Amino acid sequence: MEQQNTALTSCNVCPRQCHIDRTKGRGFCHAFILPKVALVSTHLWEEPPISGTKGSGTVFFSHCNLRCVFCQNHQISEDGFGKEITIERLAKIFMEQQLKGLHNINLVSPTHFIPQIAVALGIAKDMGLTIPVVYNSNGYESIEGLHLLDGLVDVYLPDFKYWDEEIARAYSAAPNYSNIAAQAILEMRRQVPEDIFDTNGIMKKGLILRHLILPSHYRDSYKILNWVKESLGTETYVSLLSQYTPMHRANTVKALSRKLTTFEYEKVTEYFLKIGLKNGFIQQRSSATSDYTPIFDLKGVEE
Numbered sequence: 283m284e285q286q287n288t289a290l291t292s293c294n295v296c297p298r299q300c301h302i303d304r305t306k307g308r309g310f311c312h313a314f315i316l317p318k319v320a321l322v323s324t325h326l327w328e329e330p331p332i333s334g335t336k337g338s339g340t341v342f343f344s345h346c347n348l349r350c351v352f353c354q355n356h357q358i359s360e361d362g363f364g365k366e367i368t369i370e371r372l373a374k375i376f377m378e379q380q381l382k383g384l385h386n387i388n389l390v391s392p393t394h395f396i397p398q399i400a401v402a403l404g405i406a407k408d409m410g411l412t413i414p415v416v417y418n419s420n421g422y423e424s425i426e427g428l429h430l431l432d433g434l435v436d437v438y439l440p441d442f443k444y445w446d447e448e449i450a451r452a453y454s455a456a457p458n459y460s461n462i463a464a465q466a467i468l469e470m471r472r473q474v475p476e477d478i479f480d481t482n483g484i485m486k487k488g489l490i491l492r493h494l495i496l497p498s499h500y501r502d503s504y505k506i507l508n509w510v511k512e513s514l515g516t517e518t519y520v521s522l523l524s525q526y527t528p529m530h531r532a533n534t535v536k537a538l539s540r541k542l543t544t545f546e547y548e549k550v551t552e553y554f555l556k557i558g559l560k561n562g563f564i565q566q567r568s569s570a571t572s573d574y575t576p577i578f579d580l581k582g583v584e585e
């Protein structure tokens with residue numbers, strides 16, 4: 283507990299390194315000390331090894347350490363909608379997902395609450411939690427933060443959003459994003475070196491890397507796929523997302539103010555195959571609609 287408390291009273295939980303005391307003030311992410319959750323739901327539309335047939339138990343955390351201009355979940359990431367709960371309640375929420383018979387617990391945008399989540403997972407494991415824990419993040423992680431999760435997370439599901447420094451600066455105020463995300467993903471791979479599935483194809487341990495193809499930037503996607511091949515190998519599971527829809531402040535940026543074209547989508551999917559990547563999930567372009575954005579209504583958050 284001591285390590286977790288130190289991280290929060292001079293917060294260095296993520297690469298922003300705000301060094302703010304979260305019992306008194308707020309850093310870049312705007313999160314205070316208690317975990318804040320906006321929705322607990324059964325998700326049927328994640329990648330097949332995550333959602334399977336019974337669904338994934340998504341726990342959507344409020345606030346965010348990246349706050350992208352095009353965020354589809356801006357109601358919780360930027361506006362901070364959600365309810366603060368105790369760490370004990372968070373542990374019970376994890377147990378409730380197991381009791382529902384879901385395949386896993388899916389922590390969505392958890393980065394700024396890593397210390398609290400680590401404690402809650404420890405409590406839940408003592409209570410009998412056995413289903414896999416999926417860590418579903420934006421990839422902007424510190425190695426120190428990830429060390430707190432070593433042995434507690436079974437499946438890492440990080441984004442790799444941008445390669446180019448200027449794109450990362452313009453859309454997420456994080457010019458060092460690609461370097462940070464690359465190091466973080468290597469640490470995730472170190473913690474879960476093998477991809478292991480059950481007989482129904484549900485991932486029990488492993489890494490699936492997500493990349494949202496952005497309009498006007500398909501060449502940036504090539505650079506990320508090149509890094510995956512060179513640093514993680516051609517067997518790496520990669521999920522290419524084509525659901526981009528201009529939302530939040532995206533319409534203030536010309537390059538982001540439209541959906542992806544078929545040309546851009548095909549360029550990236552063809553490049554994926556051309557460089558010899560073997561394990562991909564490719565989202566249908568028909569999912570590029572705001573209808574897929576969850577409704578945040580605190581369901582499942584309170585006892």
Ligand code: SF4
Pocket residue numbers: 293294295296297298299300301302308309310311312313347393394395
């Ligand atoms: S978790 Fe929040 S307060 Fe802490 S370093 Fe990151 S952005 Fe700053």
